Amino acid sequence: MLIKVLNIYYKSNFGLTSLAAFTLVCILFYINVNNRSIMYLPSADNSHSIRSYSPAHKKIQHIEILNPRWFEMPTSEHLTCMGMYECRFTINNATNLDPNADLVVFQFTRLPLIRPSKSADQLWLLNAAEPQTFAKVDLAEWNGYFNYSFTYKRDSNRPNKWASQIFSHKLSKTIRSFDNERLTTMDLKPKVVWFVSHCSNLVRSARLEYALELSQWVHLSIFTIKLRCRRAIDSIKPNLISLLPFSEQPPLSSFHFYLSFENNLCEDYITEKFWKILEGPDLIIPIVMGGLRMEEYERTAPPNSYIHVKNFTSPKHLSEHLHYVTRHKEAFNYYLSWRNSFKLYREDPSEFCKFCSLAHMRPTKVWHDISMHFSRDQCIDVAANNSYCDYYGMSAFKCKNRVNA
Ligand SMILES: *[C@@H]1O[C@H](CO)[C@@H](O)[C@H](O)[C@H]1NC(C)=O
Numbered sequence: 001m002l003i004k005v006l007n008i009y010y011k012s013n014f015g016l017t018s019l020a021a022f023t024l025v026c027i028l029f030y031i032n033v034n035n036r037s038i039m040y041l042p043s044a045d046n047s048h049s050i051r052s053y054s055p056a057h058k059k060i061q062h063i064e065i066l067n068p069r070w071f072e073m074p075t076s077e078h079l080t081c082m083g084m085y086e087c088r089f090t091i092n093n094a095t096n097l098d099p100n101a102d103l104v105v106f107q108f109t110r111l112p113l114i115r116p117s118k119s120a121d122q123l124w125l126l127n128a129a130e131p132q133t134f135a136k137v138d139l140a141e142w143n144g145y146f147n148y149s150f151t152y153k154r155d156s157n158r159p160n161k162w163a164s165q166i167f168s169h170k171l172s173k174t175i176r177s178f179d180n181e182r183l184t185t186m187d188l189k190p191k192v193v194w195f196v197s198h199c200s201n202l203v204r205s206a207r208l209e210y211a212l213e214l215s216q217w218v219h220l221s222i223f224t225i226k227l228r229c230r231r232a233i234d235s236i237k238p239n240l241i242s243l244l245p246f247s248e249q250p251p252l253s254s255f256h257f258y259l260s261f262e263n264n265l266c267e268d269y270i271t272e273k274f275w276k277i278l279e280g281p282d283l284i285i286p287i288v289m290g291g292l293r294m295e296e297y298e299r300t301a302p303p304n305s306y307i308h309v310k311n312f313t314s315p316k317h318l319s320e321h322l323h324y325v326t327r328h329k330e331a332f333n334y335y336l337s338w339r340n341s342f343k344l345y346r347e348d349p350s351e352f353c354k355f356c357s358l359a360h361m362r363p364t365k366v367w368h369d370i371s372m373h374f375s376r377d378q379c380i381d382v383a384a385n386n387s388y389c390d391y392y393g394m395s396a397f398k399c400k401n402r403v404n405a
């Protein structure tokens with residue numbers, strides 16, 4: 001049985017119930033091979049692209065994970081996935097691969113400076129959670145070596161794990177809405193919250209500058225545990241950072257808006273900063289900055305589930321819209337009503353089980369052009385030369401200096 005499923009779920013209200021859909025996703029998993037979204041199981045009718053699992057095939061596959069960080073390590077050395085695929089995981093910090101490993105997982109930001117040699121029949125997988133601007137090596141040297149790409153790119157072998165988990169359903173007839181009481185008891189100035197943890201010079205979206213300019217017209221509460229972020233913010237606009245310990249932080253639902261600002265503007269780079277808000281129960285509206293174009297959000301997110309900064313001519317213009325939305329219940333609920341007909345599910349099975357299944361299934365694929373697939377050219381750097389001033393229509397801080405200079 002092979003089911004092409006996920007895009008179809010999202011795009012149409014077709015017959016299967018969302019419960020059945022969810023069950024399927026739990027049992028199966030999919031991969032995008034040859035630019036098609038395919039959920040795959042051993043299959044006779046698709047043997048041109050997917051080699052069937054044969055019992056004669058080695059029972060336990062050895063997966064080597066190169067240079068992982070703690071959260072990129074499997075929780076146990078052995079995994080049995082979906083009741084049929086067994087794998088043994090090892091960690092390797094050296095540049096010499098185990099020639100007998102069946103599948104080697106390379107972490108994008110920790111690729112060895114010198115490409116190791118690849119043994120015959122070995123599969124290589126590129127795993128990237130960070131944008132391509134974080135690259136330390138020239139990916140052109142790796143063209144023709146990776147079999148699978150696990151990036152956030154739409155055309156990778158694991159396209160956006162979140163977007164593929166959105167199901168249209170008709171659960172309730174009751175419109176869930178932001179209650180009147182909260183709108184009237186809250187100070188009518190929009191309350192915006194931002195959690196930020198990365199403020200190095202690898203951040204090329206100028207999100208900090210944007211947020212600080214926006215804070216002139218809204219209540220912005222910033223939470224950060226990073227000294228670097230605290231210093232950067234305090235040097236421009238002191239007293240914005242809430243120093244409350246985690247346990248005393250106000251609930252998300254006491255804010256109107258949540259800044260889902262990505263650290264880089266790269267094609268398809270939309271992360272859990274956004275999805276976790278949609279997934280969560282809090283009736284808070286995400287304000288998004290990320291991807292390369294607004295359409296990337298339109299393509300993946302439920303309709304009217306967010307406000308995009310690039311839809312406004314300046315942070316001040318955005319703030320006017322936020323004021324309007326805060327004062328008008330129907331405007332506020334406009335951004336929440338998708339919750340009546342869409343639901344997000346967390347991905348299942350785990351990433352490690354996906355590696356394991358790939359090692360067993362061995363779908364045929366070589367990335368001859370990985371450097372094109374995951375190129376820096378798919379990003380724009382608006383931090384360079386303060387070009388964010390024009391890009392976002394900003395006027396404050398360094399932008400003023402620039403105009404005068
Ligand atoms: C490899 O590096 C990881 C992360 O730094 C560390 O936890 C692990 O103990 C190292 N393993 C070996 C075999 O050196």
Ligand SMILES: *[C@@H]1O[C@H](CO)[C@@H](O)[C@H](O)[C@H]1NC(C)=O
Nearest residue numbers: 294304306307308309311312
């Ligand atoms: C962008 O603005 C247009 C016109 O005001 C509006 O219809 C649309 O919903 C907005 N989209 C986003 C993502 O904010």
Ligand SMILES: *[C@@H]1O[C@H](CO)[C@@H](O)[C@H](O)[C@H]1NC(C)=O
Nearest residue numbers: 144145147362363364365366
């Ligand atoms: C994996 O990539 C190599 C090239 O590095 C290729 O020769 C091999 O056929 C690929 N394996 C599969 C299963 O596609």
Ligand SMILES: *[C@@H]1O[C@H](CO)[C@@H](O)[C@H](O)[C@H]1NC(C)=O
Nearest residue numbers: 380381382383384385386387
């Ligand atoms: C920034 O300015 C430098 C010279 O000051 C120039 O070489 C560079 O191309 C500019 N970068 C961008 C992205 O405009």
